[in-house]
Amino acid sequence: MKYQYSSIIGDVVFDNQFHVVEQGHNLFKKYPNLQEPDEHHKVKIQMAMRDKKFFAAFVKDNIAQTKQDVKRSVIPDNHIVHAVNLLEELDTLINTIVKRLREWYELWNPEFSKSIQSHEKFCELIAIKKNEDLLKEINIDRKHSMGAEISPKDQDAILQLARRCRDLYTLRSSTQSYAESLLQENYPNLCTVAGSAIAGKLLGHAGTGRRLVMMPASTIQLLGAEKALFRHMRNKRSPPPKYGLLFQHPFVQSARKSEQGKHARALADKLSMAVKIDYFKGVYCGDRLKKELEEKFNK
């Protein structure tokens, strides 16, 4: 009696003492009447596979298989999470360098900088328009401006930075549209109930939709409040958190302070349902879920 075993390193044929008869590829058809080993034979097989002559193949074939597995592991969630995280990083980055740009530019033309609040508009305008024209727009005569005369070289350095800032705003907005469209495609129910910004952050925290699906609603409710939660669990005198990033949701924001915890809880329940429907490719019912949520507290 002989046994067949399919290992990652190929086919292996064992005799009834579980010694290796032959190892190679497409072996089984050479041997008539091969038996499937049962559970308690497996131990002996695992032991027979310890032979040093198999090690090189174990390494090589596991590397090859794992490369394919890693390749196939990439899902839309990975792209969503990168885009969502990039958005947060861009906000920090843009904020830092635009502040620098303002400070620097104000040596040259403080009046124009002060006349315009939006950072984005500011970068856009100074990147494309001439300084004289900007002064004209705010009716300032160069002679009465606090701005210093600076060399073309200095001006150029400042405007280089302005153009890069403008480019980063463009990148930010295209990244946002990209993330939103992926979220809409893959998580339509979650998007409707949470809004795409919070939907993205929920996925970012969980890492993948699969993990979000496995989470109990009570965990979703507290995503983003991990620090407060740990503090509470170590020391019960520290109050338990009521919500994490769900706090940003209008449904929680608009509730009375004393009701916010309850609202977050109900919202988390619906989000949990929404993401499950998305993950298992159920039919779209986001509007209904949202309506149910709102009605629950309007009575």
Place this chain on the structure above:
Amino acid sequence: MKASKLQGVYEEGRSLYTQNLAPGIRVYDEALVTVKGIEYREWNPTKSKLAAALVKGMPQMGIKPGSIVLYLGASTGTTVSHVSDIVGKEGIVFALDFAPRVVRDLVFVAEQRGNIAPILGDAAQPKTYAHRICAVDVVYQDVAQKDQAGIFIKNCREFLMPGGFGLLAIKARSVDIAKKPKQIFREVRDQLAKEFTVVDYRELDPLEKDHCLFLCKNR
């Protein structure tokens, strides 16, 4: 540089080293030291729980030149690379992790060394990778999961040779953050003692806060 009590592990002053199986290549940011033409990699006990346990006095670890090791929770290969140095060309390390992101880096490490077989898989489901490995001399596990001890016992039953060693790193906070670490460690110890002979046990504070490492021997 001198050999320590443990085969394949070297010491110089208070630092531990392993002989670099892939000379010239760093795996993380460890120091490389060449003595008499042989290159060693410093084994940092704040980055590797196994090194931490040795620094804290664990007298043996069951891993030696030629060993066959199943490493669960391999991550990007920090500790795995030192285990790979120790078992050397005659040994093999089956290194498993379920996170594709870290396995991507692990594959690069495996390709440089020739004795690491990387696997993308879930340690809680030994049947799914049984055909990719063989019975082993040592099971090492560091997965920071809720049912750490249960997963470990399952893998040892499935793959560990009689008389083989099991090393289990426990992170108290992933079991239950409300309980005292000491109590969790005691519970795990009792759970392990039903199955194995618990040979040694080291708390890793302050090198790794609220962690400990168990060394067990299969009966």
